Amino acid sequence: MSKKTTTQxxxxxxxxxxxxxxxxxxxxxxxxxxxxxxxxKKLREPKRKITLTPSQVKVAxxxxxxxxxxxxxxxNLGVLKYDDDEWQPPAMVPTPDLTAAxxxxxxxxxxxxxxxxxxxxxxxxxxLNDRAKDYGKFKDGAALMQGIKRLLAEHARVHxxxxxxxxxxxxxxxxxxxxxxxxxxxxxxxxWVDIAGYATLVADRLEGNAR
Numbered sequence: 001m002s003k004k005t006t007t008q009x010x011x012x013x014x015x016x017x018x019x020x021x022x023x024x025x026x027x028x029x030x031x032x033x034x035x036x037x038x039x040x041k042k043l044r045e046p047k048r049k050i051t052l053t054p055s056q057v058k059v060a061x062x063x064x065x066x067x068x069x070x071x072x073x074x075x076n077l078g079v080l081k082y083d084d085d086e087w088q089p090p091a092m093v094p095t096p097d098l099t100a101a102x103x104x105x106x107x108x109x110x111x112x113x114x115x116x117x118x119x120x121x122x123x124x125x126x127x128l129n130d131r132a133k134d135y136g137k138f139k140d141g142a143a144l145m146q147g148i149k150r151l152l153a154e155h156a157r158v159h160x161x162x163x164x165x166x167x168x169x170x171x172x173x174x175x176x177x178x179x180x181x182x183x184x185x186x187x188x189x190x191x192w193v194d195i196a197g198y199a200t201l202v203a204d205r206l207e208g209n210a211r
Contacts (some may be wrong), residue, residue, distance in 0.1 A: 007039065012042050048070055048082040050075075054190065062130065092132040136183035145179035166205055 004012070010029050013020070013034075044118040050071050053061075055165070060070035074080030105188070135141055149172060163171070177191045177198075204211060 010036060010039050014043055018043075050080060051083050052080075056196070102129065130183075134185050134188050135180045139177050140185035144183055145176055148175045148179070166202055170202045173198045 006029055013025060013086065021034045022033050027035045052067065052071070056070070057067065060067050071080060136166060152171065152175070174195050177195045181191050201211065
């Protein structure tokens with residue numbers, strides 16, 4: 001069995017004696033007080049959370065990698081973020097070529113391809129072919145979804161309509177799911193459930209039960 005490093009010894013001691021004086025711990029393990037302070041701060045920081053979308057979970061499963069590896073690689077690549085990361089919403093209705101649904105698709109595809117490269121998975125084509133069975137050809141679905149979203153965005157602009165972030169996000173995601181239904185397999189239950197889910201989230205928030 002390998003011997004514990006000084007870092008691990010200090011961490012173990014801090015967990016057991018969280019209120020022990022820093023200078024005493026530093027002297028005990030022959031290390032700097034600043035180093036002990038940094039380790040104690042790290043221990044006391046709340047664990048950060050990352051919530052994956054259902055489609056991201058499916059990508060990880062189809063790749064045959066654990067969710068932990070998926071998240072780790074996504075963070076390393078900068079295409080996943082922690083739930084508490086700050087994000088400033090746009091001041092106006094999102095432009096059609098940079099919608100939330102499109103961003104999610106781009107992130108999923110980038111994570112999928114990069115994880116496949118890093119973990120030695122080469123069957124990316126097989127994964128894409130499987131998805132095409134449920135959702136149809138990507139270019140056809142994209143044309144349909146973008147046409148609807150452009151129509152909605154233009155109507156909102158002409159009538160000077162503004163929406164809360166969750167409302168517009170839900171509208172776009174519902175359009176995305178509708179496009180998958182029309183372009184692909186209409187009997188895939190996930191799309192119907194997702195449509196109901198996005199609408200419910202907005203309705204719940206309007207009734208004072210945001211989640």
